[in-house]
Amino acid sequence: MSSIAIDGGQSALRLRVVPGGRVGTGPGYVHGPTSSEHLLGAIRTAADAAGFAEPAEVVALGLTGFPPVREVAEELAARIAELLDADEVRLSQDMVTAHAGALADGYGVVVAAGTGLVCLAVDRDGSWHKVDGHGYLFGDAGSAFAIGRAGLVAVQRARDGRGPATKLAETTLEPVTLYKSATLVDDVARFAPEVLRCATEGDPVAADLVVRAAQDIAETIDAAVATLAGRSAVPVACVGGLFAGAGEQLLGPVRAAVSPRAQLVAAAGTSLDGAERLATSPPGPYADLIITHRRS
Structure with missing residues (x-):
């Protein structure tokens, strides 16, 4: 079978x-x-x-x-x-x-970031610790939803004159129309690629949002690494659709922000x-x- x-x-x-x-x-x-x-x-x-x-x-x-x-x-x-x-x-x-897909021997930290974000640390003795993964209202810091939401807030602030001008505001999307959507979380997360695109094109507001997301992810990684015994380097794999789409644009600032003990490695699988x-x-x-x- x-x-x-x-x-x-x-x-x-x-x-x-x-x-x-x-x-x-x-x-x-x-x-x-x-x-x-x-x-x-x-x-x-x-x-x-x-x-x-x-x-x-x-x-x-x-x-x-x-x-x-x-x-x-x-x-x-x-x-x-x-x-x-x-x-x-x-x-x-x-x-x-x-x-299980990312780390072949089962030891280390994996942060999975897509629409949401969750981090799991597994020690050599099999003990484990979960960090974040608390959902879009109370957690998932650095996720596609978090980036998308921050981008849409920047859109509204720019349009209201409460915040700096940004290329993000060129979108035809009206953020407030999403309140009635049955797929609100996914819809908001789908704005994250627009934030990443505008950041690569030099928009300072979008670029700042990407850096903030990277700092949030690094904070989560460091909290997970700190739960593992010893002081040796810990393999950390970053997986999921957000990292796949952003690549070094997000991984670079994450790598720069994490503690020396956290060693980012390529995931073995999905x-x-x-x-x-x-x-x-x-x-x-x-x-x-x-x-x-x-x-x-």
Whole structure:
């Protein structure tokens, strides 16, 4: 039988069939009372897109919006097992699959930045510490949402005459119209590339916003590194759509701002690769971070 790896992010859900590598996508995470139903529908959509219609041996998932209550997470795992006719489901937060994909030996810090941002530190003894990942209202500092929101605030300030002129204000977007959007968080995050573009074109307001985001990310990284034992250098991988899109424009100031102990390294793989690792290998250092459901 095949296994399935799933990376469930805010913008999209990605599914990979192992072996074979067939892939499918579905809608991203939606917050609210119907989030579980939405997730199950997204998984079904992605499985259909991948042409997967057989029983599964193991399904491993890393999810944005992982249920904070264990009993709810266990129920969700059971429903996923039923949906995909799976013998076993291994359910975790997206930060776990990001870490498993990025650092081959499971030691170090991974900061995953897309629409949101979360950081996970795993020590050599398997102990772990999560930093940020508190959502768009109370955290996710340096994320695409945070950059996009800061950019849209700058747009409004410039248009009102309360702030400096900026190329960002040339957008045709009216920020206040987003209040009624059912996909508000994603919509705001989609303005981050515009901030990055204007920064590369020399706009000082946009450039300052990028530097501030890098400082926020560096602060998160240093807090995570400080939780690991010893004083030796710690590998730090920066993964996710924000870093993929920005590259050195963001990584450069992050690298300059972190403490000497934090050593930025290239990620070995993606969150989807990490989900595949959890689907095909023993959990190793991630055992305490996974909800496992086995069908009787």
